[in-house]
Amino acid sequence: MAQSKYQQIKTHILAHIESGQWSQGDVVPSENQLAQSFAVSRMTARRALQELADQGVLQRNQGAATCVASLKNQSSMLQIRNIADEIRERQHRYRARVIVLESQEADKQIALRLGLTAGSPVYHSLICHWQDEVALQLEQRFINPLLAPDYLQQDFTRITPHEYLCSVAPLTEAEHRVEAILADALTQQYLAMQAGEPCLRLQRTTWSRDGIVSHALLTHPGNKYQLGGHLTFQPSQAQKPAQTLEK
Incomplete structure (x- = not known):
């Protein structure tokens, strides 16, 4: 099953975080870098980063680099009760x-x-x-x-x-x-x-x-x-x- 381009970017970022390659506070690639690496528009890269930020995985601040969010944020990213x-x-x-x-x-x-x-x-x-x-x-x-x-x-x-x-x-x-x-x-x-x-x-x-x-x-x-x-x-x-x- 082929993933959409923006989903591929999200999967790439999540894989680096889950493996420990990127830790809390580490800077992730910018919109421009991701757009170039995945051969997509900057808008597509921005969507992937923003969705991960909305989920609490990343932290985005205007005018600053995008970083891996704190573990506290990530632990509450998704709470679905059984x-x-x-x-x-x-x-x-x-x-x-x-x-x-x-x-x-x-x-x-x-x-x-x-x-x-x-x-x-x-x-x-x-x-x-x-x-x-x-x-x-x-x-x-x-x-x-x-x-x-x-x-x-x-x-x-x-x-x-x-x-x-x-x-x-x-x-x-x-x-x-x-x-x-x-x-x-x-x-x-x-x-x-x-x-x-x-x-x-x-x-x-x-x-x-x-x-x-x-x-x-x-x-x-x-x-x-x-x-x-x-x-x-x-x-x-x-x-x-x-x-x-x-x-």
Whole structure:
């Protein structure tokens, strides 16, 4: 799977940081240097640097060189809670039911989400997560098999997809979109809801250093979940909110 030019630049920078070649405070190549090295426009190089800065990996100051951000910033770059941990932390019993675990051909929409071509094989899972005797989340997930080749061999009643993917393709980036929807047929069936009842749906796309890992639709009964966030401000940079879903 070919990466876009700006994603190649991000992968290059992340690889140097993860390997220890570049440490906290080290200056990274400038926009001009990256543009020349990767044969791209300065705008493309700027996009890569700015996205890494927005994630807390780099620190950019006007009129100064771009540096590797502090470890404190990087540790809070991406905070995605595991639903099994959330439920157990509330002193409740967690269990999961695997409804679908299969390989299928990507339609145009899923192919676009995963950066693949239509018709490419993708892995698909549908899992219902329970708190005690209440169905709390319906998770529909599409996986890039190139980055998680053993996904279909996992027992997702013992480990969540989030836990497994973090172990084989550590997350470096995520995109969230939250929307209020009415319960569709699938949601009604597995979350024991009635037609027209409100739901909270989180669409989440995640990246590792090698590309897009997964696209997930996480649907919750509207009366059982709320969206929360926490903002951490640094002297020279505002971190993005670390979004979690809490009962």
